[in-house]
Amino acid sequence: MTSKQFNGFDVSWYTKNKMKSFLKKVGASFGFVIVLMPIFGIILSIGNAANLDVLKNIGNILFANIGLYFTIAIIIGFTSNKGSAVLAGILSYLVFNIFISSFIQNPDKSFFNIWFWKNLQSNAYLTKFFFGNIKTFNSGVVGGILIGVYVTYIFNRFKDTNLPKGLEFFSKEKLTIIISVFSSIIFASFFIIVWPVIGFTLTFIGSGVAKSPIGIDSFIFRTFQRMLIPFGSSLLWQSPMWYTQIGGNLVEYQQDLLIQYLIRTQELTPDLITNLLSITAKGNDQTSIIAIINNVLGDKDLNNVMNDWFTNTQEIFSKTGDQFIWIAVSNSKLITIDDCWNVGFRVSRFISGGYVNSIFTLPAISCAMLFLTPKGERRNKMGMYITAGLTAMLIGVTEPVEYLFCYTMPLFYFAIYCPFNGIIAALTSIFKVKIGTSFSTGIFDFTLSGIVPTVNGADTRIWIIPIIGLIAATIMFFATYFWFKYYNEKEKRVNIKARNLRDSLYLFLDEIGGIRNIKNYQINDNKLNISFKREPEVSKLFNTFDVIEKNNNEYKLQIKENKMEVIELTNYIISNRITKKGN
Structure with a gap:
């Protein structure tokens, strides 16, 4: 196992790659939930627009039980999509919430009691559980993830466990379901004790974030969100802001x-x-x-x-959370988007800036990269750049464009593109753009979450998006074009120099009869002491050396100034050959 020193610690290559794999798994697991959002959002948007109670109720139920989807997503991601593990997760989620619900006293009043906790605020801690009037803790994403974690652990730990004779029917994966269900009762009991404290802490953090100077929270959120894209873990940063109390609570x-x-x-x-x-x-x-x-x-x-x-x-x-609150108030007459902003709660502040990036900035970057493609290759690569740009513009999936340059131009990505996104988000917050999302930030969602609420009378200030977008697209197009052009030309110069050096090396090795013909090779300042197994043609040596002296079988050669790099490269090659032979 290879390792290297890092700030005084031995950091294992295996450990680092395991961590990368873990973060990618978590990001991919969250993706299972994110992909459901457009479905839920469309159902709720149509229900609100057409005033259809059945669709509104379906949409509300789907969003209210977001924790279940995170439970299932975590299990799918870390158990290789095992059906028995998913079943254990669903049953555990049901038992967990019903157990908590059974101990809640006065759930329909402003304050409720549970065990030794007294006078907890119902609006802050309770939510409806599936159908009917069953109330349970509003643990949401946090509770769902924790249930998914312990069910995953139980499944991976006991999935191959055999029971004694007579009980073998309940062995292996069936055993994991039984253990998970009973563990849910224990976990629910522990949750009753700690959740009021956790909920208060998350709400306190969210309150502090909401009351920060306008634009600051949006800048920080958006900058770090983009920075995590290359590592596949942006959802770890995004989810708390969009789905939990950290993103806000009314x-x-x-x-x-x-x-x-x-x-x-x-x-x-x-x-x-x-x-x-x-x-x-x-x-x-x-x-x-x-x-x-x-x-x-x-x-x-x-x-x-x-x-x-x-x-x-x-x-x-x-x-709770920026996205869920926006969905709840976007078509409400009782609490409107403007009401939230008027009282100091900047709903959609973590979302609106994304529309500028998806619809304007990334297509501009894609176009700049296309124009920089050599004419002979442009036709072959045109489809790739256009498809990536349209994917970002239409459905808000930004990775196809970002992956085209985040690894090849990391300095541009992290030092310019990511902070530029933060500035855009800050501007949309400062100008009070009030557009949320049901899934992502493309034109499709812009229509559902921006145009439709505006038509219905919401003051979304939607017109600011294209103004900021056109300015941002222009700036980023030229920034991308000239930055990439400079580094492409620099790379070309490096490649030309490398090719020239390679050709000079081949010519020198040919002059001395090949690398295997060298018996002794030593550089002293601008002189080379060298001996050969077979005598080379001396006249050819004047291509590389100014002065040639021979003493017995050893040559003392004065190196031409423009040939020093070739001589040093040859020395490097010889040293590596000797090292490999020694090993």
């Missing part, structure tokens, strides 16, 4: 969002609006929030309106 904005709703829908005087927006007291549940607002409203009775609002927004407040 619960702490309840009071402000209700005030925004009242201002939009009720006939209020300017003074009353000013007073509502100036409220400093904060309630943390339905009763206290309504009481605070009523103190300002005075004789104006809006209790029924406010109670209905709380009843009908419970599902929205259970959503």
Whole structure:
């Protein structure tokens, strides 16, 4: 096993490659979930646009149980797609959530109790589980991944285990299903103890991210997301922002969002609006929030309106993560995208910048690379560049273009392309572009997530995307063209020099009778001491040497200045031949 010193540690080649393989497996596993998003998004978008309750309910159920898909995805990725392992994962997910649900007290109230935890906020910790009115922890992606991890471990650990005679029917893969189901009860018990703390921590981090200066969070997210693409692990960075509390949670904005709703829908005087927006007291549940607002409203009775609002927004407040929140509010009349931005929650800030990159920047890079292709090769490579550019533009899959240059031009990719993406994301956030996504960031999703909500009355500021996009495409086209042209020409110069050196080496070796004819070879400054097995033709040596002196069988040769590199290269070749013979 080969290893090398790295900062004082022995880093194993095997260990590094195992880590790369692991990260690629995780990224590929998450891909199974990501590919479901357009299906769910289309169903929900059509349901909202056509006001079809059946499609809206289907879409909401599919998104509400995102944890199950991550459970299955992890298992598929790390068990070679074993059906029995997937079945164990589904059963474990069901048992895990039903067990937790059975201990929740007062799930329909503003606060609930579970075991020794008292007065936990329902909107922050609970969500609907599949059908009916079953409530369970809103563990989402985190819970789904953890279930997938322990089911995968159990399957790989016990899949070949045999039981004693009489119990052999339950051996091997059947045993893993049984162990996984019972382990889910133990894990659910542990989860009841720790999840309120984990949930609070994730919410606290998400709150800090949401309140950071506008554009900073988008820049950091987008820059690092692009940097992880060559390693196949961008989804490890993206998923927490899009699907968990780190990407945001609307619960702490309840009071402000209700005030925004009242201002939009009720006939209020300017003074009353000013007073509502100036409220400093904060309630943390339905009763206290309504009481605070009523103190300002005075004789104006809006209790029924406010109670209905709380009843009908419970599902929205259970959503976490930038993408899920955007999907929930994009077609809602109770909480709109503008309401979120008005209260300081910049929904879609981790998404909008991607449309500029997919629809404008990457096709421009692809075109620049095509124009730099030599004319004789352009026709053969045209299909590759056009297909890669259209793939990014239409469906938002960016890797085909990025893989064309991230490995061959790493400095350009990491020092220019990735930060440039971060700047674009920051600009879309600063200019309040409010376009989310159901899958990716191509024209298809731009239509569903940008044009359709805009037509339905949402103020998405969609027109800013093509303005930033055209400017970004122009900048990146010329940056790509001149950067690649410079390094291509530099590479050509290096190749020409290498070919000239190779030709000079062959000529020199021919002059001295070949490498095998050398008996002794030693360089001293600009002189070469050399002896031969067979005498070479002396006249040919003047092509490489200025002065030739012979003492017995040894030659002392003064090297021409422009031939020094050939002499040193020959010395390198001879040294390697001697080393190999010694081994």
